[in-house]
Amino acid sequence: MFIYAMFQQYFPYELRGHAHKYTQKLVTYFYPYIQITFHELTGEKLKRSDAYFAIQNYLADHTTATAKRLKADVVKGSKSLVLTMDDHEQVMEEFQGIKIWWSSNKNTPKRPSFSFYPKTEERRYRDAITKSYIDKVLKDGKAIAVRNRERKLYTNNPSDSWYEYQSTKWSHVQFEHPANFETLAMAENEKEAVKNDLIKFSKGKEYYTKIGKPWKRGYLLYGPPGTGKSTMIAAMANLLDYDIYDLELTTVKDNSELRKLLIETTSKSIIIIEDIDCSIDLTGQRRKEKKKYESSSQRKKKKKAKKKTTKKGESEEEKEGEDGNGDEEVESEDETESSSKVTLSGLLNIIDGIWSASGGERVIIFTTNHVEKLDEALIRKGRMDKHIELSYCDFEGFKVLAKNYLSIETHPLFEVVRGLLEKTKVSPADVAESLMQKAVEEDADICLNRLIRDLESKSAKEGEQSKEA
């Protein structure tokens, strides 16, 4: 790949109107130009390097023909979004008064690269291309790649179906969830705060480098079922243009498998562990509860089985009883109970360790319906940077849903709904279900009346329950 930089002063723009043959002749023999190779431009020899792909994206975006083929390639299902320029295909543009002419040739052109330009002047132009111009091209090229790429939703496969010779740890489908922050029923100021936090994070590469911290951010989304935790994650992925890795911890056998899975995740991704409290026996508290309810015969049986295994297991078990509630305890306890379990400390070490080393931007999200069950070590600030509560539907949330589902912003029945929402705990999912048009002839009146009926019956039930209590 070559880039020819021609100087505006000597090669007026109008000349481009001339026949191609003639122009080429002029360029070659009479006009000062410099020829820069890919290596000089990017400092890289490897053709299929990141810089190479960024340049290809940039050029693809600048030629309709290439862009068309790029599209065709994507439609055909090719994995690569990048298409190399054809031999002799050219892209021209102007940068700081320098006419730049990209061309792709398999072989180095036979004609020599020479210029009649004074050496110092030539250096100045060459510097403009190899510094400012290429920086812009690489930056734009990377942004174009992000814009064009097909986003993916990954789920982890059980390790029995992993094969060494190919990447089979994750399966993916195209991620096409339509959720966005505008259609999310949540207090406006909270939505803005989450959006700003995400945007600040995604633009924070230099900041994270400066403060010496890995470029990652952890969110804990908590709230009752149907309050929009999954919807918010989809909205986050759409806002950032990230892939999603939906990590099902219950199928991960141990910490080492978890490590292998997480190492394969790519940059610009959101890793989700949903219902963290149910996915795995993570908290010291819960484990103690479990022990309390074990019958004495069950405990004896377990002890016998452990004695048969190793001496090490036995001593760990004894230590367990004396110890406090720290991470260490959690791991050793898990390991003695079963050697094929992901532990809390394992999970935390991987989050802190691997990602710190891998450099790319990553968001990790835990969701739970029971925040009170989670271990302090998991949710402390620094690990989970932001805790976001998604709650029952209030009037503000209802208005968003009414706009989404019925395309209305006001209605005489809104005040009735407001009154009912103030005394009833109902999830946005339930409100959405009542508001959804079930038949073509259903209008806003019908749907709002159905919601009112549903809210009244829910409120009556809650009243009865509290009387009984």
Ligand SMILES: Nc1ncnc2c1ncn2[C@@H]1O[C@H](COP(=O)(O)OP(=O)(O)OP(=O)(O)O)[C@@H](O)[C@H]1O
């Ligand atoms: N806050 C919300 N804004 C808009 N729609 C919502 C909201 N909450 C729920 N919904 C609607 O309800 C459906 C279910 O919500 P969602 O799966 O996001 O809830 P969740 O909190 O993740 O539930 P769970 O804890 O059961 O997984 C969504 O598909 C969406 O249509």
